[in-house]
Amino acid sequence: MALINPSINFNGNAEEAFLFYQSVFGGNFGRIVRFKDLSGSGYPIAENEAEKIMHITLAIGPNVLIGNDVPESMGRVNEQENRSKISISAASREEADHLFKGLSAGSSVEVPMNDSPWGSYFGMFRDKYGIEWMIDFNPNEQ
Numbered sequence: 001m002a003l004i005n006p007s008i009n010f011n012g013n014a015e016e017a018f019l020f021y022q023s024v025f026g027g028n029f030g031r032i033v034r035f036k037d038l039s040g041s042g043y044p045i046a047e048n049e050a051e052k053i054m055h056i057t058l059a060i061g062p063n064v065l066i067g068n069d070v071p072e073s074m075g076r077v078n079e080q081e082n083r084s085k086i087s088i089s090a091a092s093r094e095e096a097d098h099l100f101k102g103l104s105a106g107s108s109v110e111v112p113m114n115d116s117p118w119g120s121y122f123g124m125f126r127d128k129y130g131i132e133w134m135i136d137f138n139p140n141e142q
Helices: 014-025 093-103
Strands: 003-010 029-034 053-060 061-070 084-089 107-116 119-125 134-135
Touching: 003 014, 014 053, 014 061, 061 084, 093 107, 093 119, 093 134
Parallel strands: 003 061, 084 134
Antiparallel strands: 003 084, 029 053, 053 061, 107 119, 119 134
């Protein structure tokens, strides 16, 4: 069965926020990926963004809270508006493909389903109702 986990965007303070959330909920951080960890010739990272969080997870019981900093090149997150995505952790690649295909019908695909630099099978889109979704299958977390 798929799990649905919230994912929150931040303006450079994701790490601070997640340390706060951890102090309230407890739990352990799963993956922490900084932008510098992905830097390469095909994906250059500005020096002032190297330490920012590209991906962080905090286990809260069977659920996972996900977050990231939005790169300045993508603009600031309007903190007065909805700045979250619904993230689904699929139980298999097949389930990930099924959910992506179904939910993304009539959508604007931002990231097609593909193997990600952090080791999972991942895709992202805004559905026909304007809701943002991320579909993820990580074989190492099964």
